[in-house]
Amino acid sequence: MKLDVNALRYLSKDDFRVLTAVEMGMRNHEIVPAELVDRIAGLKHGGTYKVLKNLLKHKLVHHDSSKYDGFRLTYLGYDFLAIKTLVNRGVFSAVGRQIGVGKESDIFEVATEDGTVLVMKLHRLGRVSFRAVKSKRDYLSHRSSYNWLYLSRLAALKEFAFMKALGEHEFPVPTAIDCNRHCVVMSLIQGYPLVQVKQLQNPDDVFETIIGLIVRLAEHGLIHCDFNEFNIMIDDNEKITMIDFPQMVSVSHRNAKMYFDRDIECVFKFFQKRFNLSYEEEREHDEGLVCDSGEDGGRLCFSSIEKSAGFLDKELAASGFTMKDQDDIQKYIEGEKEDGGEDDDDAEDDEDDAAAEEDNDEASDNGPIGVQISSLKIADQPEESAISNTADEKEPLVPENEEDCANVSGDSEDNENDDELTKRLDKERKRAIAAVRGRRKLITSRNSYKDKGRKSSLNSKVQRQALKW
Numbered sequence: 001m002k003l004d005v006n007a008l009r010y011l012s013k014d015d016f017r018v019l020t021a022v023e024m025g026m027r028n029h030e031i032v033p034a035e036l037v038d039r040i041a042g043l044k045h046g047g048t049y050k051v052l053k054n055l056l057k058h059k060l061v062h063h064d065s066s067k068y069d070g071f072r073l074t075y076l077g078y079d080f081l082a083i084k085t086l087v088n089r090g091v092f093s094a095v096g097r098q099i100g101v102g103k104e105s106d107i108f109e110v111a112t113e114d115g116t117v118l119v120m121k122l123h124r125l126g127r128v129s130f131r132a133v134k135s136k137r138d139y140l141s142h143r144s145s146y147n148w149l150y151l152s153r154l155a156a157l158k159e160f161a162f163m164k165a166l167g168e169h170e171f172p173v174p175t176a177i178d179c180n181r182h183c184v185v186m187s188l189i190q191g192y193p194l195v196q197v198k199q200l201q202n203p204d205d206v207f208e209t210i211i212g213l214i215v216r217l218a219e220h221g222l223i224h225c226d227f228n229e230f231n232i233m234i235d236d237n238e239k240i241t242m243i244d245f246p247q248m249v250s251v252s253h254r255n256a257k258m259y260f261d262r263d264i265e266c267v268f269k270f271f272q273k274r275f276n277l278s279y280e281e282e283r284e285h286d287e288g289l290v291c292d293s294g295e296d297g298g299r300l301c302f303s304s305i306e307k308s309a310g311f312l313d314k315e316l317a318a319s320g321f322t323m324k325d326q327d328d329i330q331k332y333i334e335g336e337k338e339d340g341g342e343d344d345d346d347a348e349d350d351e352d353d354a355a356a357e358e359d360n361d362e363a364s365d366n367g368p369i370g371v372q373i374s375s376l377k378i379a380d381q382p383e384e385s386a387i388s389n390t391a392d393e394k395e396p397l398v399p400e401n402e403e404d405c406a407n408v409s410g411d412s413e414d415n416e417n418d419d420e421l422t423k424r425l426d427k428e429r430k431r432a433i434a435a436v437r438g439r440r441k442l443i444t445s446r447n448s449y450k451d452k453g454r455k456s457s458l459n460s461k462v463q464r465q466a467l468k469w
Contacts (some may be wrong), residue, residue, distance in 0.1 A: 003108065003122070005095045007058045008080055017041050018051040019081055022061055022073050030147065031070035075124055078149050082122075082183035091178045091185055092118055104155065104246075110185065119174065119189075121159075123152040123182040123246075152182035155246040160184050161316055162222075162245035169220065169312070172213070172241045189243070191235035194270075202238060203275040209240050210267050211300065214260070218305045221313035222248050223256055227263035229270045250313030251305075260302045425465070 021040035025032030038048040052071060055061045060077035064070055086092060092110040099119070100107030110120045126148030160179035163186065167173050175187035200206055214227060224231075225247045233241040249259060271277045 003076065003079055003095075003098070003106065005080075005083065008083065011058075011080070014041075014043060014047060014051050015055060016081070016084060017043070018048055018055065019060060019073070019077055021048075022071055022077070023081060026073060026147065026149070029070070031064045031067070031072050033068055033070045037071060073149060075122075075149070075152075078152075078182060079122055082181040083120075085180045086120075086178060086183065086185060089178065089180075092120070095120070102244075109188070117188050118177060119186050121156075121184045121186065123155045123159075123184075124148075125151045125155060149182065156182045156184050158248075159244075159246040162248050165312055165316055166245070171216070172239070173245075174241065174243065189233045189235075189241050191233040191239070191241060193230060194232040194234050195229040197234060198274075200238060200275060203271060203277060206234070206238055206240065207267070207271050207275075207277060211264070213240065213242060214263055214267070215300065215305060218251055218260060218302070221251050221311050222316075223251060223253070223259045224263055225249055225259045228266040229274075252313065257302045260300075264300050421465075 018037065018041045021037050022032050024040055025036050029036070034049070034052070037052070038046075041048045041051075043051065052061065052063075055077065056063055058076075059074060060080060061071045062074050064072065083095065091112075093113045094111040096109035096111060096117075098106060098108050104125055105121050105123045108120045108122070110118050112118065156179055160176050163173055163176040163184075167175055174189055177185040177187065179185070210227075210232065214224070217224060224242070224245070226244060227242070231242060231244040233243060235241075249256065251260075253259070
């Protein structure tokens with residue numbers, strides 16, 4: 001899809017608000033319902049639907065009504081969101097011509113406010129020329145469902161991370177500046193792709209430099225996996241710069257040897273075909289390289305390369321790097337510190353033993369308390385004995401309660417209610433016995449918490465007697 005940024009200057013805040021609402025809805029919807037877009041955008045008086053018509057006119061969203069009325073972002077709409085964000089950050093202020101196109105991305109020139117020319121790479125996975133992303137890339141990892149916009153964002157993040165790390169380790173790569181969504185901004189390389197170069201002043205030196213880059217990457221724990229004449233830039237001084245990094249894997253990958261040999265094979269074939277360099281001549285010139293003059297005829301051997309310069313595959317979580325490799329690296333980094341670690345572990349064990357002994361002493365000191373607590377538990381006794389005990393305990397209380405009630409209520413009305421109070425207390429006693437027998441909670445009267453408003457209600461008397469007990 002052609003990027004036409006002229007429409008970008010005419011879009012309003014509401015337009016970008018609705019575009020963002022569609023993007024948020026696509027996190028869990030392939031086609032975002034129009035009602036959900038309206039709810040996320042939050043525009044008043046039906047403004048969302050007016051904005052969607054304008055976005056449809058500029059082909060920033062796609063309308064689908066096969067199953068329900070919904071919308072999804074197009075690559076152009078995703079481009080506008082990324083460009084708007086980067087412009088607001090001040091990364092660049094103008095978009096220029098297209099300088100490159102590939103099966104996975106489009107390359108454009110951009111300029112900052114002071115006139116510095118940069119490169120903007122827009123990842124566009126899902127083209128007809130390259131749709132086998134699930135089998136050839138590990139962007140999905142454990143995910144089963146995906147869309148092309150999300151895969152493009154993952155590819156951009158991986159490329160920015162690899163480019164940033166390689167630049168910090170002084171590899172000849174473009175300078176990574178910023179990244180947003182599926183867009184990566186980097187410095188402009190003043191050179192040409194190696195595939196466009198017909199003649200070189202020193203093809204042998206260029207060949208050695210390229211092979212040295214492959215070896216150096218492997219020593220840092222990475223394999224390019226697409227190291228060919230299309231991803232190598234060369235300037236007028238024959239200085240080499242490598243590009244295109246999303247597909248890089250770790251040397252611990254199960255297919256690492258195959259990818260490494262394929263990169264070497266691409267370089268050998270290109271220089272043999274374009275500059276007529278033979279393997280025998282290169283064997284004489286490349287005595288300093290790690291070579292195997294056996295079956296491969298002077299080719300580099302993957303097993304002869306040691307990962308001694310660094311662990312970039314661990315830092316960047318490259319594909320193929322496993323937890324076992326991480327443990328091995330950790331042991332390698334610690335080295336002789338393991339002995340000190342064992343001493344520390346012994347000291348910690350001694351401290352744990354001392355702490356355990358103190359806990360045991362405390363437990364022995366607190367023995368009577370534990371006995372008292374355990375004695376509070378209800379012992380398993382026969383039902384008849386439990387019932388008789390509770391009955392013996394409860395029966396002496398009845399006459400005392402009757403005397404207290406008679407003393408408290410001297411009026412005639414209170415004397416009439418004494419019989420009812422006695423019946424109530426008998427019911428409570430029976431319920432207590434039933435609770436002991438059936439191991440259930442006491443059932444109180446449903447009106448026990450209510451006060452009918454009378455001067456001396458029966459319920460209030462029951463509450464008073466319960467408090468006295």
